[in-house]
Structure formats: structure tokens, C-alpha cells
Ligand code: 4AD
């Protein structure tokens with residue numbers, strides 16, 4: 001019977017066949033231990049000289065890393081292995097002999113691995129990270145479906161810039177100039193007025209010349225947008241959502257977290273509500289922590305965010321930033337218009353900002369004033385203003401950066417390992 005490594009627990013004592021690759025092996029005169037992978041997981045297969053045909057034992061001993069095969073044997077319990085099971089092999093049918101696989105079990109440099117990303121993805125660590133990414137995506141759909149959000153797909157090609165604090169990719173749209181989307185937010189705001197609660201999940205593009213461990217040129221964002229929702233209510237959704245994905249990963253990715261040696265005790269503590277600190281107090285805290293040069297009105301960089309996060313075990317919301325360092329659409333705090341109803345959610349352990357969100361300006365006249373201040377003109381922007389013309393309501397939304405969230409939950413240092421094929425400054429391949 002054909003099965004997969006993920007399902008072997010259902011086949012204890014039975015003879016099964018698995019399509020697999022050889023990840024690693026070791027052998028002695030009488031026995032060969034094959035480390036198999038099949039995409040669903042990793043498992044050891046034991047080939048004993050006195051239990052298989054002679055040519056099968058020879059094949060097992062000489063097989064090269066990444067050779068592909070159908071392998072048949074009996075599944076037996078093995079308490080020492082992370083999987084809990086291993087295979088006692090009866091026969092192997094080689095499909096393809098792999099020669100000189102470049103990524104050996106020894107250490108390799110980052111550039112070498114990045115150049116071989118198409119193969120590096122097969123490694124146990126990368127596999128674990130991608131499975132965690134997949135679980136976050138699965139749990140995201142589940143969470144928003146459970147909360148009656150409608151999935152709305154926003155366009156990738158756009159005529160409008162929405163995050164005026166970040167750089168755009170320019171492209172040609174026939175005779176017109178177009179951009180690759182930095183955010184779906186403007187479209188989601190329109191959709192929220194049609195469907196109430198919406199979310200999108202898609203790629204976004206930022207031509208940022210930042211070469212940091214938190215910046216990708218192409219990254220994926222989850223963007224919920226909610227009509228009749230204040231900023232305070234949005235913060236509650238955000239902390240519930242983040243709690244939900246952390247719980248889902250803890251529950252469904254045990255093997256992967258173990259493979260990554262992630263300290264899960266830190267993740268077990270992530271439960272709503274999350275602490276909140278104003279931008280004003282964050283400035284004070286930073287000064288106390290030795291950032292003597294920082295001034296009210298400055299934006300925070302990675303070292304600042306890390307220093308703030310150190311004071312908390314859970315993610316922390318930094319609320320009410322100065323309007324002048326945030327996007328044009330954010331609603332001013334009524335009694336203090338120099339700051340806005342926004343929050344950045346900073347992950348613990350130095351993983352940085354994972355969410356940016358705000359309440360949006362819903363007053364037509366104020367938005368029109370912002371348009372003038374930011375020189376936003378033409379049909380690419382006029383439609384967005386019109387959302388405020390017909391039954392405008394308080395509405396809020398946010399964007400969660402998938403890769404930074406994957407980095408945090410997996411405990412990996414650099415976002416380049418959190419997306420299958422990362423686009424970085426100076427890297428457009430594989
Ligand atoms: O804070 P940002 O720029 O917010 C927006 O784009 C809003 N329009 C979202 C909204 O309200 N609908 O980006 C949101 C998140 C950040 O918190 C961060 O996690 C991630 O996107 N992010 C990046 N991730 C990887 N590489 C980059 N260059 C990123 N830039 C932002």
C-alpha cells in the first residue's frame with residue numbers, strides 16, 4: 001500500500017511503499033540507516049543485510065544523497081526518533097540516481113545556500129520553516145472565516161501609491177506608468193464599505209534599499225479592513241488573531257518547532273491582551289535605555305524596536321505616532337491632531353514590527369486636505385476620496401507581514417529563510 005511519512009502512524013506493523021528521496025545515510029558491514037524525506041516529513045529506514053536481497057543491500061549502501069526511490073517495508077514503532085516510527089526495509093526500487101548533490105550535510109556559507117535556494121528548500125530546517133509558514137496561512141484563513149470576514153483580492157498592478165513612506169516599483173502599463181502594489185489597503189477600504197469585514201492576502205512590493213534581516217523586496221501581507229470599527233476595536237482583533245496563529249503553530253507544528261530547536265516556552269506566553277505603550281512613552285523608555293539622541297518626531301529603527309520589545313514578554317503595541325512620520329490616510333487623535341490613531345505591533349525577542357495598522361480618516365474634507373498636502377491628484381486617487389462621500393463610516397485595518405511573523409515563530413534570524421524564493425537587494429534568482 002502506498003502512503004506518506006506523515007501518515008505512517010496509521011500503518012504500524014503493516015507493509016507500505018513510500019516515494020522518497022535520500023536525505024542522508026550511514027552504514028556498517030551489516031546494516032544501513034537511510035534518512036528518508038518525502039515532502040511530508042523525515043523518517044529513518046533500516047536495511048539489514050540478512051533481511052534483503054544482496055543487490056538491495058548494495059544499493060542501500062551505495063545510494064547517493066537525493067536519489068529518488070520507491071521504498072517498501074514494515075512500519076515499526078521507534079520511541080527514540082522524533083517521528084516515533086521507522087521502516088524495516090524489504091525492497092527498494094531506485095527511480096533516479098542523484099550524483100554530486102551540492103548541499104552536503106556539512107556547513108555551507110549563506111551566499112552558496114542562497115544561490116542553491118531551489119535545492120536548499122529540501123533541507124530539514126527549510127522544510128520546517130515552510131511548514132510553519134503554511135500553518136500560519138491556514139490558521140489565518142480559519143481565523144478570518146470564523147469571524148465572518150470576506151476574502152477580497154486586491155490588484156497587484158496599480159496606479160496609486162498608498163504607503164508614501166516607502167519606495168515604489170515602477171512599471172509600464174501600455175502607455176501609462178504603473179506601480180507594483182505596496183499594499184492592498186486602498187482597495188480594501190472600498191471593499192469594507194461593500195462587505196463590512198474583509199481581508200486580503202497577497203504579495204506586496206517595496207523598492208526599499210534596506211539591506212536588513214527584516215526587509216524583503218517582495219513580501220506577503222495579510223490585510224484585514226473593518227467598517228464600523230474603531231482603532232481600539234481593531235487592536236483587540238489584532239491581538240486575538242496573533243494569539244490564534246501562535247496557538248495553531250504550537251498545536252500543529254510540534255515536529256517542526258523541535259527540528260528548529262525553537263524555545264516554545266516563550267511562545268506559550270503569547271496570549272491576548274497585549275501591552276500597549278504610547279509613542280511618547282516609548283521615547284521616554286528609549287532615553288532611559290541609553291538612546292540619548294532620540295527626539296520626539298523621530299521614527300524607530302530596528303535597534304529601537306528591539307530595545308522596546310526587551311521590556312515585554314508579549315508583543316507590544318506602540319500607539320499614537322506623530323502624524324508626520326506615518327501615512328496620509330491615518331486619522332488624527334481628536335484632541336491631539338499631531339498624533340494619529342495607529343499602532344505598530346512589535347514582536348518579542350527582537351523580531352521587529354510585525355503589524356502596522358490604524359483607523360482611517362473618514363471625513364471627506366479632511367481627506368481632501370490631506371490630498372492637497374500630499375499632491376495626490378488624478379483618477380488613480382479620486383475614487384478613494386469618493387469612499388468618504390457616500391455613507392462614510394469609522395473604519396480601521398491593519399497589515400501583518402507574513403515573513404516577519406514566520407521568522408519570529410520559527411526563531412530564524414533572517415527573513416530570507418521565511419519565503420520560498422526571497423527577493424532581496426541584488427538578488428532576483430533562483
Ligand atoms: O506597516 P506597513 O507598511 O503597513 C501597510 O502597508 C498598511 N497599508 C497595512 C494596512 O493597514 N492595511 O506594512 C505592514 C507590515 C509591517 O508591519 C511588516 O510586518 C511588513 O508589513 N513589512 C515587511 N516585511 C518584509 N519586508 C519588508 N520590506 C516589509 N515592509 C513591511
Ligand code: MG
Pocket residue numbers: 344353355356
Ligand atoms: Mg509599518
